[in-house]
Structures are given as structure tokens and as C-alpha cells.
Amino acid sequence: GGQDKLRPLWRSYTRCTDGIVFVLDSVDEERMEEARMELLRVARENSGVPVLVLANKQDLPGAKEPREIERVLGLHELGAGHLWHVQPACAIIGEGLDDGLEALYDMIVKRKRLAKQAKKKR
Incomplete structure (x- = not known):
């Protein structure tokens, strides 16, 4: 559901x-x-x-590599405490x-x- 009219529903999900x-x-x-702004939000x-x-x-010509996607989406802006992973995929074949x-x-x-570790330290 990436359409504009569905995005307000994301909060509830x-x-x-x-x-x-x-x-x-x-x-x-x-x-x-647009994807960068929505993902960071x-x-x-x-x-x-x-x-x-x-x-x-990823099966199509011109598909961006994971490193380029990390850069374009600004994933490093999330900070050191935020875990993230970019996975190349082709949904049609499930790759x-x-x-x-x-x-x-x-x-x-x-x-x-x-x-859990942080909670124990308190």
C-alpha cells in the first residue's frame, strides 16, 4: 500500500x-x-x-545496488541505534x-x- 491515500493507515499498522x-x-x-522521505518518517x-x-x-536493467539504495534513502541518517538491512529482491520469482x-x-x-540487557543494567 504505497499509494498516497493509503499512507495515513500506516500508523495503525x-x-x-x-x-x-x-x-x-x-x-x-x-x-x-518520495520513498526516502516516507521511509525516514x-x-x-x-x-x-x-x-x-x-x-x-533487481531482475530489471538499471536496478540500483544495495549500497546505492542505502545512500539514496539516507539510511545512515537513522542513527547507530537503528537496525536496518537492504535486501536485493525479485518478488516475481521470490528471489x-x-x-x-x-x-x-x-x-x-x-x-x-x-x-533486555539494558533493562538488567538499570
């Missing part, structure tokens, strides 16, 4: 969530800035929640989806472990 999956058309350069509204960026359409979800799971487990 992301409240109290353990992880965010952000699907990106890695070929559509015209919407990269959602990530900041859900402070510390791990983010998986599925860089879709990269399992690896991406596994990375998200690992980030969620890591975040919960760190929160």
Missing part, C-alpha cells in the same frame, strides 16, 4: 510492531526521494524498530525474500536482546 518491511521499486528513480515514528528494505525488481525476512528476524532478536 506499525504501532507496537517488531519490524518494518519497506518494499522499494529499485528501478523507479523518479520516486526515490515511518522509521522515526517507530523509533528503534528494525527496518528491512526489499529492493525489488531474496527468504534472505530478507531472515535478516529482519535476526535484527528483531538482536533488538530484543539489547533491550
